Amino acid sequence: MKKRYGAEFYxxxxxxxxxxxxxxxxxxxxxxSVTEPGxxxxxxxxxxxxxxxxxxxxxxxxxxxxxxxxxxxVALLTVLGGAAIGTAVGLAAGYFxxxxxxxxxxxxxxxSAFPGVLLAVVAVAVxxxxxxxxxxxxxxxxxxxxxRIMRSGxxxxxxxxxxxxxxxxxxxKKRIIFIHILPNLLAQLLSATVIGLSNAILAESSMSYLGxxxxxxxxxxxxxxxxxxxxxxxxxxxxxxxxxAIMLTVISFHYIGEGIRRRLxx
Amino acid sequence: MSNPVLExxxxxxxYTSRSLGIFGRKTTRRVLxxxxxxxxxxxxxxxxxxxxxxxxxxARAVLGFIEYGGExxxxxxxRSSGSRRDFARAVQSVFQDPASSMDPTKRxxxxxxxxxxxxxxxxxAERLRRVDEVLDFIGFDPAYKKRGISELSGGQRQRVxxxxxxxxxxxxxVADEPVSSLDVSVAAQILNVLRDLRERxxxxxxxxxxxxxxVHYLCDEVAVLAExxxxxxx
Numbered sequence: 001m002k003k004r005y006g007a008e009f010y011x012x013x014x015x016x017x018x019x020x021x022x023x024x025x026x027x028x029x030x031x032x033s034v035t036e037p038g039x040x041x042x043x044x045x046x047x048x049x050x051x052x053x054x055x056x057x058x059x060x061x062x063x064x065x066x067x068x069x070x071x072x073x074v075a076l077l078t079v080l081g082g083a084a085i086g087t088a089v090g091l092a093a094g095y096f097x098x099x100x101x102x103x104x105x106x107x108x109x110x111x112s113a114f115p116g117v118l119l120a121v122v123a124v125a126v127x128x129x130x131x132x133x134x135x136x137x138x139x140x141x142x143x144x145x146x147x148r149i150m151r152s153g154x155x156x157x158x159x160x161x162x163x164x165x166x167x168x169x170x171x172x173k174k175r176i177i178f179i180h181i182l183p184n185l186l187a188q189l190l191s192a193t194v195i196g197l198s199n200a201i202l203a204e205s206s207m208s209y210l211g212x213x214x215x216x217x218x219x220x221x222x223x224x225x226x227x228x229x230x231x232x233x234x235x236x237x238x239x240x241x242x243x244x245a246i247m248l249t250v251i252s253f254h255y256i257g258e259g260i261r262r263r264l265x266x
Numbered sequence: 267m268s269n270p271v272l273e274x275x276x277x278x279x280x281y282t283s284r285s286l287g288i289f290g291r292k293t294t295r296r297v298l299x300x301x302x303x304x305x306x307x308x309x310x311x312x313x314x315x316x317x318x319x320x321x322x323x324x325a326r327a328v329l330g331f332i333e334y335g336g337e338x339x340x341x342x343x344x345r346s347s348g349s350r351r352d353f354a355r356a357v358q359s360v361f362q363d364p365a366s367s368m369d370p371t372k373r374x375x376x377x378x379x380x381x382x383x384x385x386x387x388x389x390x391a392e393r394l395r396r397v398d399e400v401l402d403f404i405g406f407d408p409a410y411k412k413r414g415i416s417e418l419s420g421g422q423r424q425r426v427x428x429x430x431x432x433x434x435x436x437x438x439x440v441a442d443e444p445v446s447s448l449d450v451s452v453a454a455q456i457l458n459v460l461r462d463l464r465e466r467x468x469x470x471x472x473x474x475x476x477x478x479x480x481v482h483y484l485c486d487e488v489a490v491l492a493e494x495x496x497x498x499x500x
Contacts, residue, residue: 161367165427168329168359169381169434170351183371 009259015252019245023068032059034066035217042235051241055231060224060241067219068245074135074214075200081139082200083193086146091177091185093147094154105151108144116141116203120212134213138203142196149192153185187264195257198250205246221246270339271438271470272305272328272357277336279320279327297323298334299494305438305487308464310471312485314478320494321474325442328472329359341437354385358431362443364423368415374401374426375411381433396433403466404429404459421452428459432467439463442474457484 026034032049037056045052051060093104116137123137154177157163166176201221207213208222216223221242228238279298284290297320305311315321327334330350338345341356361367368377378397382388388396398408404425415423424444431439441460445453461484463469475481481488490497 161361161363162369164331165359165361165367165430166369166380167331167350168354168357169384169430170349170354171380171384175384180369180372184369186371 005259005263008255009263012252012255012259015248016256019068019249019252020072022065023072026062026065026069030059030062030065032062034058034063034219042231045237052235052237054227054238055235060238063219063224064221064241064245067221067224067242068249070214070218070220071201071204071208071222071246072249074132074138074204074220075197077132077135078138078142078200078204079193079196081135082142082196083146083189085139086143087150087182087189089143090147090150091154091181094151094156095158095173095177095181097155097158101151104147108147111140112144114141117207117210117212120207120210124212134204134207137212138200138207141203142200145196146189146192149188150185153188154181157181157184187260191257191260191264193257194253194260198253198257201246201249201253205242270304271307271309271341272303272311272472273337273339274301274303274324274328275337275339277301277303277324277327277334277338279323279332279334281323281332297494298327301336301491301494301496303489303496305470305472307437308468308470309487310461310464310473310485312481312488313472313474313491314476314481314488315491316476319491321476321491322442324491325359325440325472325474328440329357354381354436355434356436357438357440358434358436360424360427360431360439360441360444363447364420364427365447367427368423368430370414370416372415373411374406374413374415374418377415377426378411378429378433381430385434387434400429400432403432403462405455419452420448421455424448424452424456425459428456428463432463432469435467436469438470438472440472440474443476444473445480446475446477453480460484 035058037058041053041055041057043049043053049059049061051064054060054063089104093101119140120134120137123140124133127133127136158181163176163180166180204213204220205222205225208220209226211226213222214220224242225239228235228242231238277298278296278300280294280296282292282294284292301324303311313321313324323332326332328338328340328345330345330353340353343356345353375397378400379393382393382396387393397411401408401410406425415426418426444460445456448456457480460471460473463471473481473485
């Protein structure tokens with residue numbers, strides 16, 4: 001009998017849908033400009049400005065909307081890039097195994113051991129601080145986890161009867177790996193991808209907080225947190241707004257990922 | 267006179283292992299020792315033996331999954347002279363466990379058509395016609411093409427596995443304990459399908475089992491494998 005997703009999954013899904021909808025709305029509508037200052041500074045949250053205004057007189061709710069868009073986009077690109085590369089490398093490492101598989105995994109160990117911040121610094125230095133440089137640094141950080149998941153999955157199937165049966169039919173390695181082994185691992189990949197989104201949001205926020213993410217004046221949640229720290233005592237809403245947005249997003253994706261994992265019994 | 271479909275001459279095979287991973291001493295355990303065996307066109311040859319007697323090793327050598335000593339001729343060609351792909355249209359196999367011998371994410375129609383796709387045989391319409399023919403042979407309605415493998419019972423899956431093995435019209439099918447994981451009534455259906463392979467299609471069959479009664483029921487010739495040697499034959 002298939003297991004249920006559980007209540008947490010639906011709670012997570014509802015929160016995620018609201019956050020994504022609000023972020024996407026910012027593509028064509030924000031209550032105020034997010035880059036042009038001019039409003040009264042440090043207005044407390046109220047009816048006119050739902051989450052108040054910041055130190056330059058910009059509407060915080062509008063910035064949270066647009067910031068969400070960038071934070072989610074960076075997280076999505078990171079997870080898609082990490083999952084695509086990690087899947088290809090992990091499947092090859094697991095299927096072929098031997099010295100090739102071991103070498104790949106030691107490279108992944110080395111990448112995992114590399115401090116993320118240092119990698120971001122290197123990426124920004126080498127590639128220039130363009131809008132999405134951070135995505136490349138984050139993809140490099142995310143590849144090892146997907147490689148490990150897919151490698152162990154491929155190892156589980158490489159000697160399965162159905163794979164031997166395909167070899168006997170003369171199927172190519174590419175066909176066996178991508179048409180047969182990969183679909184058997186999609187459930188694990190899906191759950192890892194959704195949980196990866198929550199980790200990517202956190203990583204993007206950390207990098208932006210340190211100044212390596214999306215560059216000003218475009219807002220991102222991490223950068224909004226960084227900018228708010230000088231005003232923590234006088235205008236706590238500046239930190240709470242992006243902080244709560246990050247927290248809710250991370251929790252929602254985590255709940256969705258856990259729900260999928262539970263449903264699939266893995 | 268036609269060539270035998272399968273001929274084994276003084277075949278030996280074994281497994282090598284190391285005691286301490288890649289640094290340990292290599293030890294080789296010989297599992298098959300000087301096997302001679304011939305299966306004629308349309309013959310059903312039963313190979314019986316207990317656990318560890320070397321039955322599956324023999325099947326794996328014939329199917330090209332392990333290296334061996336001696337000579338194995340399939341349809342007149344030495345097995346080691348070509349890849350598994352080269353021999354795909356000469357020999358196919360039906361494995362023991364129908365639950366694990368087919369990709370559970372696929373549909374029956376996809377799996378039956380796949381051997382033809384792999385070998386780039388026929389147009390789409392011709393391939394689908396062949397799928398329907400084989401479905402009919404294994405006793406399924408064409409509507410079964412759309413069924414997922416996970417929706418089928420053990421016996422139905424084993425019939426589909428036989429169907430997949432038939433798609434390339436091989437000369438020989440190696441069936442390694444094909445009914446040992448099925449209950450008696452389902453096993454009887456599968457045995458009838460296997461017998462039909464010879465009667466309607468003229469295929470040869472190497473039927474491997476630990477059950478002497480089954481082998482006597484189905485096969486023209488029987489050999490007993492014990493400790494890697496053919497102990498009795500007739």
